[in-house]
């Protein structure tokens with residue numbers, strides 16, 4: 396029987412097969428690190444008197460605790476400052492390359508690595524961060540691990556793991572013009588549920604996925620974890636190879652040709668069987684928005700807030716009641732009538748150059764609504780920031796009335812100064828709308844960059860198609 400993409404990458408990394416149901420020992424090609432989940436791992440190594448087995452395969456950045464303004468000033472928060480200085484000391488002591496704040500390659504861990512060409516097809520990539528699934532967009536087997544596993548990888552460059560189950564999510568056909576990668580993944584999560592992917596590696600397939608850019612594919616794979624999956628993958632193809640060619644860490648010359656020959660073998664065989672298959676018709680999808688407090692509580696934007704009592708499942712019903720209470724929303728309210736205070740465009744889901752270009756195209760020649768308190772546009776990495784500025788996007792954002800920031804996780808989660816206050820409502824291009832995620836008591840609606848930008852113009856949730864054309868305005 397043939398193999399799936401995930402199985403091929405797995406098999407190519409087995410150092411030792413586990414017998415009698417014991418886990419396999421897998422070789423890890425690359426471990427990415429950040430300030431939040433590394434300190435205990437470094438401490439563990441120190442206590443055991445060990446050194447990293449392959450320090451050159453460990454690469455760190457600073458992202459969660461970093462401010463996005465005045466980055467040359469002392470960090471305003473003592474805990475964050477300590478977290479960052481600890482990473483800096485640890486990297487220095489253990490000989491690990493760090494792209495710290497101020498470095499041109501600093502940025503969100505899942506954004507800076509692809510930009511450098513560190514993320515490549517067929518690799519095993521881990522990081523103490525759940526959204527490591529992002530790197531699966533390149534056909535890598537990439538997943539988040541816990542702090543004790545981070546220590547294990549540092550010490551041995553291997554990880555002990557039981558094989559994952561495999562799921563295919565097929566998105567067939569052509570997407571309507573206003574439907575983005577973010578809408579596709581929100582629709583997938585709404586369909587399979589936030590636990591639907593548990594124990595699986597999802598492979599996204601079908602013509603709608605094949606037509607996506609690498610930035611769009613990263614948006615899709617990024618949110619695999621929000622469906623409960625361990626990882627998300629997309630088979631590498633010419634789009635992948637074109638993106639990688641010439642990047643600082645991409646193979647060169649003869650090695651490039653050899654790499655591409657191998658990468659081309661990383662496709663699920665025709666006779667491979669997935670443990671589960673789910674299919675969506677691209678033509679039936681629409682721009683999506685969440686109304687609740689988990690990423691699966693979403694609807695097409697033209698719809699209204701569902702009645703919690705319409706859910707047959709008692710757990711879902713209770714969750715919906717609680718979510719609407721927290722979100723201060725009534726069933727039956729059209730999504731497009733909801734006013735918001737804040738717009739956040741950024742994160743490892745939607746802070747890449749494609750996302751910034753899309754947002755800028757909508758903001759160009761327009762102004763933010765007076766009712767919107769703030770529009771934050773935060774590039775996912777410093778390299779993306781440089782690229783956006785070379786294209787003049789920063790000027791468009793500023794003329795629109797948005798704040799153009801330095802790279803980092805920013806308002807995706809409340810670990811740095813970019814936080815919302817209680818009862819503030821945002822449309823956000825990030826990936827989690829949990830209670831208090833963007834600040835204590837804050838309310839989050841997950842959307843695409845296009846919907847975020849359009850909402851910033853109108854003041855209420857809407858799509859670019861709802862905006863008056865610039866001629867009429």
Ligand SMILES: CC(C)[C@H](C(=O)O)[C@@H](O)C(=O)O
Nearest residue numbers: 431432459523524525526808
């Ligand atoms: C801080 C980190 C451990 C966490 C994660 O694992 O995802 C964060 O990045 C998040 O998005 O909530």
Ligand code: SF4
Nearest residue numbers: 526742743804807808
């Ligand atoms: S941007 Fe958000 S989701 Fe991504 S790594 Fe940072 S905190 Fe986690």
